[in-house]
Amino acid sequence: MSQIDTLPPLRQVIADHELSARxxxxxxxxxxxxxxxxIARQAGDLSECDVLEIGPGPGGLTRGLLAEGARRVLAVEKDTRCLPALNEIAEAYPDRLMVINADALKLDPSDQLVPxxxxxxxxxxxxxxxLLIRWLTPPSWPPFWQSLTLMFQREVAERIVAKPGSKAYGRLAVLAAWRSDAKIAMHLPPDAFTPPPKVSSAVVHLDALPEPRYPAELKQLETVVARAFNQRRKMLRAALKGMAPDIEDRLIAAGIKPTDRAETVDLEQFCTLSRILNT
Known part of the structure; x- marks a missing residue:
């Protein structure tokens, strides 16, 4: 099956609208x-959901989401060149696609979506x-979203799902594991894209937890994790020395050796340490 709807193939859409990737x-x-x-199927059953899509471009994933039964898609696209192609999709799927021309970093679309x-x-x-960090760190939890199904460079995807003890383990992995169940859903080679990037890509799926996995105050946890991994080669007693005069005692109270490095500390220990530092 090369077509999923009655619209033209994407190569033709890109040619018709002169949409060279920038x-x-x-x-x-x-x-x-x-x-x-x-990719759309990795997001699960969409028939009862509104779907937020950032950067739809000529609309390949948009069409996939709609063809897979999404109740409604809100597509946020910064590039005005793509709007005519997206409007053609909106006409083919009446009342199911809304396109906003905006910078996703400057827009809060949640008030235009129905849970x-x-x-x-x-x-x-x-x-x-x-964007991922913003979605994982809203002031209150649970967030506006049930799940995130996102394409990243493979290296970034591996950082999101990394476990303690690995070189990829860091801030992204801690934040993702604290508030979600995250997994790599599929891999894509460079030649799947136009133009082909220099790196492979992967789709990461994250399901929001009803509450964080362990209690911790967001800002304190972010500060502890950022300081720990910004100097990941240092022992934690050195990397975190500015956070408390008795930092070694607090590390020990959290079940962490002062001589440990950030990449060996698991999520529960980071959360415990952030609570102890908050007292």
């Missing part, structure tokens, strides 16, 4: 509609990590 916008377009439908809400995006590489 490196400055972090664009790499997926042209295989079977592949975009497969339950899922996020599914082939994120522009230059904003993907920042």
């Amino acid at each position: 490196k400055s916008l972090g664009q790499n377009f997926l042209l295989d509609l079977n592949l975009t439908s497969k 339950p809400i899922r996020v599914a995006s082939n994120l522009p590489y230059n904003v993907g990590t920042e």
